[in-house]
Every structure is written in C-alpha cells, then in structure tokens.
Amino acid sequence: MRRRPKDRRERIAQVAAELFCEHGYHGVSLEQIASTVGISGPAVYRHFPNKYALLVEATRGLLAAALSTTDLPPGAEPRTTLKALLLTLSRLAVKHRRSGGLYQWEWRYLEPEHRAEFRADLAVLFGRLVVPLRAARPEELTVPDAEALARAALSVFGSITTHRTPITKGRAEVALHRIAVAVLRDDPPTPVVPSPAGSGLERGAVRVSSRREIVLAEAIRLFHQNGYHAVGLDEIGRAAGITASSVYRYFPGKGELLAAALYRASERVAAATAAALADAADASQALHMMADSYVTLTFERSDLVSVYLAENNNLPEIDRHELRKVQRLHVEEWVRLLTTVRPGLPVPEARVHVHAALNLVTDLSGWVRFDRRTGMDRHLVRLMVTVLMA
Structure with missing residues (x-):
C-alpha cells in the first residue's frame, strides 16, 4: 500500500x-x-x-x-x-x-x-x-x-x-x-484614509448621459467593491434605478457587461498613450508624459482600472484573449520607450520595471488622496519614473 x-x-x-x-x-x-x-x-x-x-x-x-x-x-x-x-x-x-x-x-x-x-x-x-x-x-x-x-x-x-x-x-x-x-530612498506620498467605497469618479464626478452608461458605471462600481462573482444583475439594476430584466436591454449578460467595462478601460489607456506619444519631443519626454497620463487615469478612474486588472479571468474567453493581447501591447510600448531611454537595460528587466511602476500606482490609488492642489500628481509621476529609472 x-x-x-x-x-x-x-x-x-x-x-x-x-x-x-x-x-x-x-x-x-x-x-x-x-x-x-x-x-x-x-x-x-x-x-x-x-x-x-x-x-x-x-x-x-x-x-x-x-x-x-x-x-x-x-x-x-x-x-x-x-x-x-x-x-x-x-x-x-x-x-x-x-x-x-x-x-x-x-x-x-x-x-x-x-x-x-x-x-x-x-x-x-x-x-x-x-x-x-x-x-x-x-x-x-x-x-x-x-x-x-x-x-x-x-x-x-x-x-x-x-x-x-x-x-x-x-x-x-x-x-x-x-x-x-x-x-x-524617495520622498513619500501623503497617506490618507481611503475614500468610502462607491465614491469614485464613475459615480460622482463623471456625468453619464444615457441609461446604458449608468448601468455600466454602476456595474464597474459594484464589481470593484464586491468582486465580479458577488454581484448579480438584480443588484446592478437596482443601483441603476431599473429592474434586472431591463439590464438585458443593454447587455446580453453579466459577462458581456464586464467585457464592456474592460474594453472601456482599454480604450482610455490607449487614448492616453497615443496622446503622450503624439505630443512628446523624444522618448524621455514620452515616458514622463505616459507616466503622467497613467497616474491621472488610475486615480480619476480607480474603480475602472482596478476592475480591469482584477477581473480578467471572468471574461468570456474571446474577450479575455483579446484584452490580454491589448495589455501586452501597452506594456511593450512602455518597454520600447524605457529601453530607448536606457539602452543598456535588457528587455526582460525593462518589463519588470514597467510592471512594477504600473502596479505601484494602482496599489497606491486606494490609499492616497489624489489632489492636484497639493502636487500629489507630480509626486506620483516622479515616484513612477523613479521605479522605471532605478
């Protein structure tokens, strides 16, 4: 035996x-x-x-x-x-x-x-x-x-x-x-008590102009707050002020709703990257501008970015593969710029630096208050660049 x-x-x-x-x-x-x-x-x-x-x-x-x-x-x-x-x-x-x-x-x-x-x-x-x-x-x-x-x-x-x-x-x-x-060795960001759940930009500071957008915004908030599997269409419908059956007028199911949210995040990241690359004079400036746009996007859309990173595994298979491909292409754009600025840095190490920089900002988005009046955005951009250039 x-x-x-x-x-x-x-x-x-x-x-x-x-x-x-x-x-x-x-x-x-x-x-x-x-x-x-x-x-x-x-x-x-x-x-x-x-x-x-x-x-x-x-x-x-x-x-x-x-x-x-x-x-x-x-x-x-x-x-x-x-x-x-x-x-x-x-x-x-x-x-x-x-x-x-x-x-x-x-x-x-x-x-x-x-x-x-x-x-x-x-x-x-x-x-x-x-x-x-x-x-x-x-x-x-x-x-x-x-x-x-x-x-x-x-x-x-x-x-x-x-x-x-x-x-x-x-x-x-x-x-x-x-x-x-x-x-x-860097200067610290100012830590504060995290904002109450559900007070993110999707719900308050961003105006939604259609019922479909309201449903999507509330779904993002709830997925971020409770996790995808803990949220039902009836809960999303109540938050949006409609019945669960009415949600189906806008999305075939919860998986498609999640996919719409993640495609929305991907589109915002792509737009911010394109703007940074178009306006920069050289690779170094583009890297700083991409860091600035990523910090702004992460803090102004913290619910959306968190869902984008946390819930990939729950997507329908075709959407999961497509979005992961888009994520890889986005990271490779960072890597291309970083290795241009730092030609002696091997590509595998460059990828480690890029992922560390992106993850740091995402983590801190739930812990520090993003306030341009205090210069928090400039500090976080500098911290992100510190990670890239370490």
Whole structure:
C-alpha cells in the first residue's frame, strides 16, 4: 500500500494558491485542484472540507512565509536591517511568483474574520519595514511617510505576480531589489484614509448621459467593491434605478457587461498613450508624459482600472484573449520607450520595471488622496519614473 506524502496538505494548498491566481478563485474547482496534484477529489476532502478552507490556508501560508523569513534578530543597524529585509522579500516574491497574486486580489473573497486576520498579518509585515526605515531616515520621515514608502516597496515586490515575463530568478530578484531600494530612498506620498467605497469618479464626478452608461458605471462600481462573482444583475439594476430584466436591454449578460467595462478601460489607456506619444519631443519626454497620463487615469478612474486588472479571468474567453493581447501591447510600448531611454537595460528587466511602476500606482490609488492642489500628481509621476529609472 502506497503511503501518502507527509507534505500532501501543503502541496494541495500550494497548487490551489497557484490555480486561484491563474484562473481566479471562482474559476477553480476542487476537482481541478485534485487533478493538478495528481489525486482524487475525495482525497482533497481528507485535508480540507471545502474550497474556501483552501483559500484561507493558501493566504495564511503566503503571509506565514513572509513573516517567518522577515523575522530578523533585533539590534542590527537600521540600514543593514533594511538591506537584509529587501533582499529577503525580493527572493520571496520570485519564489512565490505563481501564488503571490493572493496578496494582490484573491484575498477579497475571504470572509470578514479571515480578512481581518490577513490584514493584521500584513500590518506586521509593514511594520518590519517601517521601523528600520524610520530609524534610518529619522529627520526626513514621519511614521505615515515611512508607511507610505513601505507600502510602495511591497507593491514593487507584488508586481512580479502580475505578469509572466520570462526572466531568470536571479535577474528578477536583482531587479526587484534595485527598484525597492530606489523607492525607499524617495520622498513619500501623503497617506490618507481611503475614500468610502462607491465614491469614485464613475459615480460622482463623471456625468453619464444615457441609461446604458449608468448601468455600466454602476456595474464597474459594484464589481470593484464586491468582486465580479458577488454581484448579480438584480443588484446592478437596482443601483441603476431599473429592474434586472431591463439590464438585458443593454447587455446580453453579466459577462458581456464586464467585457464592456474592460474594453472601456482599454480604450482610455490607449487614448492616453497615443496622446503622450503624439505630443512628446523624444522618448524621455514620452515616458514622463505616459507616466503622467497613467497616474491621472488610475486615480480619476480607480474603480475602472482596478476592475480591469482584477477581473480578467471572468471574461468570456474571446474577450479575455483579446484584452490580454491589448495589455501586452501597452506594456511593450512602455518597454520600447524605457529601453530607448536606457539602452543598456535588457528587455526582460525593462518589463519588470514597467510592471512594477504600473502596479505601484494602482496599489497606491486606494490609499492616497489624489489632489492636484497639493502636487500629489507630480509626486506620483516622479515616484513612477523613479521605479522605471532605478
């Protein structure tokens, strides 16, 4: 009789984490997890009662790995501690590249109790960066300043999970470490309490001129707030002031509604890119103008951009492939400009820099107030350029 491996439970959780990140939590079945592990469906139930238990285990495992490897002995000089932490986090990010997306998006599907646990562990991880960073720059940074930069650095590490650029582990680790060091040396954005859910531009500052646009705007808001699978057409209809059946007058189904939202985001990104390229005198100016347009778009349409990045896996297949192709072309435009400005930077590393810059702005869009009167837009553009040029 063949013995079950001692690490089977850990193996099941790891495979589940990778599949959740690749296909989305709701796009993965227990049977798919079992098949990938090489066991039967009932064998999974010997270790986990349901798929949700696997999500809890996977998110706990991800942060447990981060907390265990960053639990450094106290007493070291702050800059030495920071260096060790950044090296450790760069290795950890690359090692967990296929499952680190749990930190980016999939944790949204945790229930309140487990979400609070996740956030508490994440706060501990933040603290391990904030304390030595504050100690290393005592005259320059307040605690909120240091927290903002720590969050930006973690966004850099998390960015490696958002793409599949072929690059060796060693080169990816070096690139992430280099970028994170540059971020922590930068001036911080001003952190504030996030705006209440649903107060984004789609609902308030953007005028909608037709019932179809109202339905689309409310769907984007709800998808961002609750996740695609938690939102029904009846809820979208109520938010738009119509019945669920009336939604079908404008969209054949929820999948087509999501596709319309994501095509809308793609069109806005393409228009902003085209404007930057048309008006720039050279590649360096174009890069700065694209950074400016991306910051503006992300903050003025934060709900839309978040849905665009988080809900790709829930699109109808033909739309998913089309939009991913458009995303890749957009990234390659950034890479082309960056390698023109920095001709010695290899293309794989350039892609790592570009994804880190884009991810950082998207992450910060839910945490800092975008206010042109305070110069926040200029600071974020500079921070984005810092990441690109690190």
